[in-house]
Amino acid sequence: MTTIKVKGRVWKLGDNIDTDVITPGKYLSLPMDQLKQHVLEPINPDFAKQVQPGDVIVGGRNFGCGSSREQAPRALKEVGVAAVIAESFARIFFRNAISIGLPVLICEGVSSAFDEGDVLEADLSTGEIKNLTKGTTLKAKPLPPMMLEILSAGGALELLKKKFAQ
């Protein structure tokens, strides 16, 4: 079985974090190396500067609602976010995240289980999420094997290339 683990410092975001907040439309035509500098700017202008590679976002309900813009999960991945774990996701964001290789997990209760700066460890294949700072454990629904296969290939196109090569 495919195992994907992430471990990092938590950034807490609230409910209904929409795709315009993650990647505002006015910057959308910029190349990714510039666009990513504006990620989450409307709610935290310093996020792109402060986020460290490996950090994890813990979101509330309806994370990523709105547009189908793939730049939203991609910009988060490009600034180093290792995973997004939320109470619930808007489906296009969730799907896009898997397709570009950004781990995501749905976990009820996650937002109250973590404070900003706590260290989180998650196993995508079992759905086990640990708060290493507080010593608590939660259980998310594990990702189905097909999504794990896409994630471990590094994304849907990488998987397609692999299949073509066979």
Next chain:
Amino acid sequence: MPMTLAEKILARASGNKEVAAGDYVTAKIDVAMAHEGAAWVIDELMKAGIDRVWDPERIVIMFDHWAPAPTELTATMHKKVREFVKKHGIKHFYDVKAGICHQIMHELGHVRPGELIVGTDSHTTTYGALGAGGTGIGTTDMAVVWVTGELWFRVPETVKFYIKGSLPKYVMSKDVILYIAGKYGTEVAQYKSVEFDGPTVKEMSVASRMTMCNMAIEIGGKFGLVAPDEKAVEYVKARTNKPFTPLYPDPDAVYEKVYEVDVSELEPQVAFPHSVGNVKPISQAEGIKINQAFLGSCTNGRLEDLAAAAEILRGRKVHPDVRMIVIPASRQVYMEALKAGILEVFLEAGAVICNPTCGPCMGTHLGLLAEGERCISSSNRNFKGRMGSPKAEIYLASPYTVAASAVTGEITDPRKLMGGKK
């Protein structure tokens, strides 16, 4: 086993006799729509070293988000797509003159009942107005579709909104979908398909149904469907010679939940910043001062929307402190509004008419907002920063309410300008 409309569409597209909510299927795509997102799809394909498409006749590409290009960067995006279109013989390509993708898809016969259509735009759910399974995907998934013609889907559960009662005068389908988003929340259809049904929906024009299906995504919907009746089938037949087989939900299909909505006493509705679910009746919104009124978008930029606004604006003036921006959804809508004398009404009233495009709806060009400004808009999203400054406010409403508010300079019940409630 009885099936919902979403199950029927995904069963047909995946070559299965039946499928059920929760199944994962690989489905063949009937039509793949891309706006400027095409440029990013091309980037993905180039990165992957893939230089072919599965079927140049099933890919439809148009420019609407940045049309005509407002910057050198977007001009370069357009150029890249035009070159790709030529090289790969993409049959259906609409350059900057045509209008908004979802409107063009309907008007030019690319949306057919029973088909499965994906688009690089979340409002692809609009196509459910004609009984097609339309849904938004990202550019990596679209790259997979362009190469293979297939995509995986999880068969969604379905929630049904059974809508009854005659809509009061000056209340539109936009008010109905805003009311639903307000009452049931923006997650009521998360990961699910939505079916709109009932006598009110049957009475509605195709254009009015499009407004509701368009905003199905705002309540989380994967599809926003109306079972195709005679009205829908005739609409399609007038626009394409391509054969199609309409699909219908089985009468005993299993719905996760059925919500009954009576609209006979519905007031005009307004979504307050910064969520589409933050909806209040107009009586609780009146008097809020506005700086801009935007009439347009894939939600409410059709002829009936422009005609509704013109009914209010005829013989009246846009308030001197308000910029009113009018953007017909397509060249065809623009032409029809021109011939019907509607554009003259807007010009006389002091509105600015722009070319068919998405315009300020997603904050790309043609009327952005400064810090502290407020806009009432007929579009679909009022997220923070969507139309420019994150310190601006967007209020969503119907074309009637947008026009009435443009006249008074504050959010206004259209019925007050038009003499009485009914």
